[in-house]
Amino acid sequence: xxxxxxxxxxxxxxxxxxxxxxxxxxxxxxxxxxxxxxxxxxxxxxxxxxxxxxxxxxxxxxxxxxxxxxxxxxxxxxxxxxxxxxxxxxxxxxxxxxxxxxxxxxxxxxxxxxxxxxxxxxxxxxxxxxxxxxxxxxxxxxxxxxxxxxxxxxxxxxxxxxxxxxxxxxxxxxxxxxxxxxxxxxxxxxxxxxxxxxxxxxxxxxxxxxxxxxxxxxxxxxxxxxxxxxxxxxxxxxxxxxxxxxxxxxxxxxxxxxxxxxxxxxxxxxxxxxxxxxxxxxxxxxxxxxxxxxxxxxxxxxxxxxxxxxxxxxxxxxxxxxxxxxxxxxxxxxxxxxxxxxxxxxxxxxxxxxxxxxxxxxxxxxxxxxxxxxxxxxxxxxxxxxxxxxxxxxxx
Numbered sequence: 001x002x003x004x005x006x007x008x009x010x011x012x013x014x015x016x017x018x019x020x021x022x023x024x025x026x027x028x029x030x031x032x033x034x035x036x037x038x039x040x041x042x043x044x045x046x047x048x049x050x051x052x053x054x055x056x057x058x059x060x061x062x063x064x065x066x067x068x069x070x071x072x073x074x075x076x077x078x079x080x081x082x083x084x085x086x087x088x089x090x091x092x093x094x095x096x097x098x099x100x101x102x103x104x105x106x107x108x109x110x111x112x113x114x115x116x117x118x119x120x121x122x123x124x125x126x127x128x129x130x131x132x133x134x135x136x137x138x139x140x141x142x143x144x145x146x147x148x149x150x151x152x153x154x155x156x157x158x159x160x161x162x163x164x165x166x167x168x169x170x171x172x173x174x175x176x177x178x179x180x181x182x183x184x185x186x187x188x189x190x191x192x193x194x195x196x197x198x199x200x201x202x203x204x205x206x207x208x209x210x211x212x213x214x215x216x217x218x219x220x221x222x223x224x225x226x227x228x229x230x231x232x233x234x235x236x237x238x239x240x241x242x243x244x245x246x247x248x249x250x251x252x253x254x255x256x257x258x259x260x261x262x263x264x265x266x267x268x269x270x271x272x273x274x275x276x277x278x279x280x281x282x283x284x285x286x287x288x289x290x291x292x293x294x295x296x297x298x299x300x301x302x303x304x305x306x307x308x309x310x311x312x313x314x315x316x317x318x319x320x321x322x323x324x325x326x327x328x329x330x331x332x333x334x335x336x337x338x339x340x341x342x343x344x345x346x347x348x349x350x351x352x353x354x355x356x357x358x359x360x361x362x363x364x365x366x367x368x369x370x371x372x373x374x375x376x377x378x379x380x381x382x383x384x385x386x387x388x389x390x391x392x393x394x395x396x
Contacts, residue, residue, distance in 0.1 A: 009100055010035065013093040020084040027070040033081050034346070036062060036073065041350035042386055043377035044370075048075035048082075054377065061380055065389075082339035091146060094345050095165050098144050098352065109138045110193075111312045112162065112175045114155050132344050133158040135166055138311040141355045143348040155179070160187055168193030172297065174312040177202055182264050185296070189266040194297040196272070196308050209259050210292040214251065214273045229255050234302035240281065247277040250306035254298065267296030274309045357386040 014031040021030075039062075040051030052075040055062055062068055114133045133155050135145040147162040155178050163173070163184070168191040175184070177200035188195040199207050217229050231253045238246035251273045256262045259271075272293040279286045291309065354369050360382050376383040384391055 010038075010097055013097050013100075017089045017093050018086055020086070021080070028068075028073045028077060030081065030085075032066045032068065033073050033077060035066060037078055037082075037343075037346055038349055038353075039383070039387065041346055042353055042373060043383060044373040045377075048078040051075070051078060058380075061383075079339060082342045085338060085342050087338050087341040087345065090342055090345055092165070094349055095145050097349070098142065099167075108140075108171050109308060109311055110144070110166065110168070110171050110173045111136045111138055112159060112173060112179060113312075114158075114178075132341070133162050134348065135162055142352050146345055146348050156181060159184055163187050163191070166191075172196060172308060174198075174308055176312075180206075180294070182266075185268075185294075186266040189296050194295065194300075196293050196295045196297070196300075196305070196312075199292040199294060205260055206265075206294070207292060210271055210273070210294075213253070213258055213271065214292075217251075217253075229253055232302040234306055236306055243281050245279045245281060247279075248306060248310070249275045249277075250302040250309065251275075252300055252302045252305050265294060265296070268294060269298040270295040270300045270305075272300070272305045272309075274306065353386050353388070 011031040014034050017030065017034075019026070019030045036055050037048075037051055040054050043054060045051045045054045052072065055072045059068075059072055062072065112133065112135055133147050134143055136143055145162050145165045147158045147165075159175065159179050160183065164187075168188055170192065172194040173188050174196045175198070177198045180197040180199050180203050185195055185197060199210055201207060213229070214231075217231055219228075222228055231251050233249060233251045235247060235249040238248065252270055254270050256268060256271070259268075262268050272295060274291045274293070276289045276291075277286060278288075293305070293309070295305075351369075354372050354376075357372055357376075359367055360372070360375050360379070372386065376386045381391070383389075
C-alpha cells in the first residue's frame, strides 16, 4: 500500500465535523486537537492528562506537524472537545478515513458485535455504562465503523444505522442472535451483501424449525417416503490446548421446504448447524454445544460456514480483547457528555493504525500491539510509519 500523508487527509475529513465551540476564545483548530489525541492514543496514552503530558514532551514534533500557534492544548480542551462534539459526524469522518486509507477488498467478512465500556457509567448524572456496536473486517483486522448506543438492548436499532454506513456489496456479514431480525436481513440482502445470522430464542418458531430439521436428519431409521434430507457436513479438529481437545462440525442444507414462511427472510438460501465438542483430556468428559444459523448465500458450503462461525469471534479476540488489555478501554473514566462515545471512536482509529502498522526495523517479524505503541511513543520515525505520515524533511 503506498504511503499517504494521513494528517493532510484526516484534517480535510475532520474539518467536516461541526465545531461546537464558540469562535470567541477558540485557540486550537478542532483538527489539531483531535490529531493530538489520536497520536497520543497510538503512542500508549490512556487519558486526557497523559495525552497532554505526551504532547508537551514531544512539543517540537507536534509543532512541525500542526503549527500550534497557541502551544499544546490542555487536558481540559481535549475533554471539552470530546464532550461536545457530535459523535455521528465524527463517526462518519472516521468511516471515510478508513475507506480512504485502507482499500478493502470487495469480498470480505464483516463481523458485527457490541461491547460495553464498563467504567463509562456516571452515577451522579444517572448515566449507565456506554455500549457500542462495531463492524470488524476479520480478514484485515480493521474496525470499519462504530455506532454508540445507551445499552445492549438498543443494539437492534444501532445495527441498521451501522450497516447503513458500510459498503456491503460482496461482503458476508455475521451477527449473533440479537441481529437475527427480518429487517436487518433485508437491509443486508438489499445492499447486495450476504448474511449469516445466528438463531436463538428471540426467533422461537424459526429456531424450532431449524432444530427439528437437523434432529430429524439424524434419525437412523426412516420410512421410504421420507428420505434423509441432503446435508453437507465437515468436521475440523482444533489443536489441543488448556488440557482439552475441541472439534467443530458444520452442517449446511439448502432444502428450505420445511421452514414456515421462508419468504419472511429475504433471499434465504441455506440453514446451518455448527456443533462444538470439547473433550477434557484428563477426565475424558465431553461437552457438546450447538449453534443454528440462516444465510442468503446460495453458494454457502460447510467449509465456509465453519470458517465464518469461527472468524466471527475474532472481533472478541482481535478487537475487544486488545481494546481492553492493550488500550485499557474498560478502565476509561472519560464520560461527560459525548466524551465516552467520541473517545471510543478515537480508540478504534488508533487500533486500526497499530494493528496494521509495519513492524519496527529491529528484526522482529511479529510484535504485540502494546510494544508497537511503546516504540511509537519513543521513536518519531516509527510513529510516523504507524500514522502513515510522510517523513518530515530536515528543514520542515
